[in-house]
Amino acid sequence: MSVHPKQNTGGDANKKIIVWLMAIVIGMFGFGFALVPLYNVFCSVTGLNGKTGGQIALPAVLNVDTSREITVEFVATLNENMPWSFYPDVRSVKVHPGEPTRISFYAKNNTNEKIIGQAIPSVAPGLAATYFHKTECFCFTEQTLQAGEEKHMPVVFIIDSDIPKDVNVLTLSYTFFIKPGSEAAVSLAHNSKHQEL
């Protein structure tokens, strides 16, 4: 190793810079991960991606705006290979903002084994998502259906009276996934590897 005469500084100055820059590097690596909760906060504030908030308690005083009527459509999607049947019991309802409304979705497990599913809600337009509150929903917890079992799963929601005036139709969507890491997910994955051989 050849040693070159250093210019106007020695190794200490380099060390200081390395320490500073490494701190930035580690900080930015952490920042990448911090983007995850930041993004979720950002979504819940702006309704980005139609993400809805968590469960809220039914308010003691309801502030119903009977002058307006909003059509709420329901759609159901099964993610790849989810071997269930899944659809809304009603296609749409008309509601007044502020009024709690109860509807339900139907699901049936078409296989011979128990499957744990997780439903992911989404609201369109995204802007309406922040005004869409659920007091009861099958999406808050995982849903287990035994072989051949069927179920009507309730949702109770309230649309905030503050929802912008130009929103008069919105859509509540659920997509059912096999719960990652659950037995069914593992057995299906195992099954597939087995079949490939």
Place this chain on the structure above:
Amino acid sequence: MSAVIEEHHDHHDHKPTGIGRWLFSTNHKDIGTMYLWFSFIMFFIGGALALVIRAELFEPGLQFVEPELFNQLTTLHGLIMVFGVIMPAFVGLANWMIPMMIGAPDMALPRMNNWSFWLLPGAFGLLIASLVMSLMGMGSAPNFGWTFYAPLSTTYGPASTDYFIFSVHMMGISSIMGAINIIATIMNMRAPGMTYMKMPIFVWTWFITAYLLIAVMPVLAGVVTMMLTDRHFGTSFFNAAGGGDPVLFQHVFWFFGHPEVYIMILPSFGIISQIVPTFARKKIFGYSSMVYATASIAFLSFIVWAHHMFTTGMPVAGELFFMYATMLIAVPTGVKVFNWVSTMWRGSLSFETPMLFAIAFIFLFTIGGFTGLMLCIVPADFQYHDTYFVVAHFHYVLVTGAAFGIMAGVYYWIPKWTGNMYDETLGKWHFWLSVISVNVLFFPMHFLGLAGMPRRIPDYSLQFAEFNAVASIGAFVFGFTQLIFLYNVIKTARGKTSVKATSQVWEGAEGLEWTLPSPAPFHSFTTPPQVK
């Protein structure tokens, strides 16, 4: 390669010999040479992949590759060109030139420099091995595009995705170490009197680029780490089933990706800012506004990332914010272009190969800048997004921008590196064939995109046939023209050209590097020069 420089052995004292000289090198010139050759080799590999792609797209129908392989080729082409060609070439130029430009004897952290380089062959060896294995029928290479959007790259990624993740980690560490080294060199090793506002623009652009690297390469490392844990350790960052969000991937990726775009262009701005004054025989116009413009571009690059994601369904307020912020980038970029033009204005111009490439850079990069401005206009972007218009745009900024800047830099500095003038006739052939064919290659892609051809497709319907054929012809001419460049570089390095370079090399050149003899001695500025 080693023979090349050993020819000058008699000029200099104690230069290590044999393979060990390269494996254990801590010399900024040797490491710079290795970076440049690595980048050059990768350029031909990535270019060969591009030619297979263009051959497949020459006419409708599938002639050469299956769609699965096509996606692997586009992915590897993108990754190799971005991380294996443009970035290492810039680091190579930085290694060679920054110490010589600021009057330093070497980089501040020579041993780390060695390691930064030697990580790269490992990283790319792994990546290319996945393609070789795929060609041998063992699984698939990464096939999700260089942007590797989840869930295509996570839940649906091939087994080689783990190779890819490891490879990205290695190149990330390499870039971060390279950037730390450059910052430490610039901050600590300047010759007496070399104040920040006296540094050559190339040094300035690299200084700012290095900070960008430090800031965003860790974010890239973060995003691939999240992919890794999603794939193997049960997390759900990007998997909706577990409460994650695939769109989050795009936000984190582009938070890295957009500054990355400027990492790939700022050093070229620096090279052009060295070359234009030399061949205009005139000082750079607006030195300080050049520096401030570079810094503003770097700052703005952090707040525009979501302009890559207008079709994901963002709220209007978000679309407007990212559109306005992106439009602002046009202002400092415009300042740079105007400054270059003003530097040429009322100069005493001559048109050697480096200047030809620099002028082509200004023209063609500006065209890429214009299409960039068009792309940021949200309603129009809904039509442009993910079409060949985008492909045309980023090839104008990366090929005729970044790569032309690098070629200009190589022609400009190779006499200093080797002590020999390159062959000017071959250089002109290389330039004219390149500049014509590159436009035949990429200009029709604007039309294809506007006519509705999506990117990343192995086959297309008949209305796109004509311009695809034109582009493919341009691609082959451009690709093979680069062999002239390779030949010229080898010829110059081996000293087979007739003219020996003087230490000044270019009549109008100014700066410390031109005070050194050509070739620059193995150890230069062992006693610091005094800058007035």
Place this chain on the structure above:
Amino acid sequence: MSAAIRVAGLISLLLFSAQSMAGYQLNMKPGVTSFSQGAYEIHTMVMWICVAIGVVVFGAMLYSIINHRKSKGAVASDFHESTALELAWTIVPFLILIVMAIPATRILLDMEDVSNPDLSIKITGYQWKWNYDYNVGENAQDISFFSNITTPDALHKSTNGGVAKDKDYLIEVDKKLVIPTNKKIRLLITSNDVIHAWWVPAFGVKKDAIPGFINESWINVPEPGIYRGKCAELCGANHGFMPVVVEAKSEADYNAWIASQKAVATAAAASANKTWTKEDLMAQGEKVYATTCAACHQASGAGIPNVFPALKGSAIATGPVAKHLNIVLHGVTGTAMQAFAGQMNDADLAAVITYERNAWGNNTGDMVQPSDVKAAR
């Protein structure tokens, strides 16, 4: 078209560019909706502003290149600073940007019109086809179907040569999305697997289909006609082969189409209850196989080594019927093999499984009836 003809065409393009340009589309088309026309308007405006700036900047550069040459005896001036100039070319571009931003903002805000739609249609992206579901909202119709490319042979090198490279090449689907004209239609876009993007240039609508999330857009098409588009987001091997075709019909024609679809559904339900002959199953199975299965498993049943398994002589297609049926119904997680239970009716499933078990020398002799499928669901 052969390569030779194309090269000849190119030469003619270069020689007689004015005439031969007719077949070469150079610019975006205005399209038929307010979205696409807005996009076209702002595209045109920004493009011409860029051209104008380009003429000025490149003009100055060319002037300098021509006149300020050393070979012409030009002597370099000391012109390297001018605060006034530098301020001017910071402020003037900024003002030009404002001129662009104002119409861009207006057009974008016009696109965000969330008022009453007449009809909602759900669009779901699959690897590699689209599902159109009319069973949404107040005007829900019990119609849902998949839209597949009509030429699955085009997807593979070995079979591509046999596909006619005509005007329909890679742009035609078996079932089009049918919409009424002059109605505001709300599109709800999502995905079953990876991210896709539904795009029809003539509508100016390009929206990502994201698994787990729902996106929306609107169209109001004034003219009946066929409108074509593509998937615009890389979604795996056959990303290039999932065209979008929309047929806009007048209201009367649209209603007639709805009625005909319902009749088809009724007939399908009836066929699911009858017992089919083997010939009928094989004939129907061959059709279903060609549109749904051949893209991966190949028309020859040979699959693609290391990518898509062969069915010809495979353990699944010649082994126990129950296992074969189970895989077709429920798919194989982590592979491209989808669950077809939700995608096809009993009769089509029975037919295609029967076909797979008896075609290409898989002479198992097995027959699967719609009732068997129903029982296995």
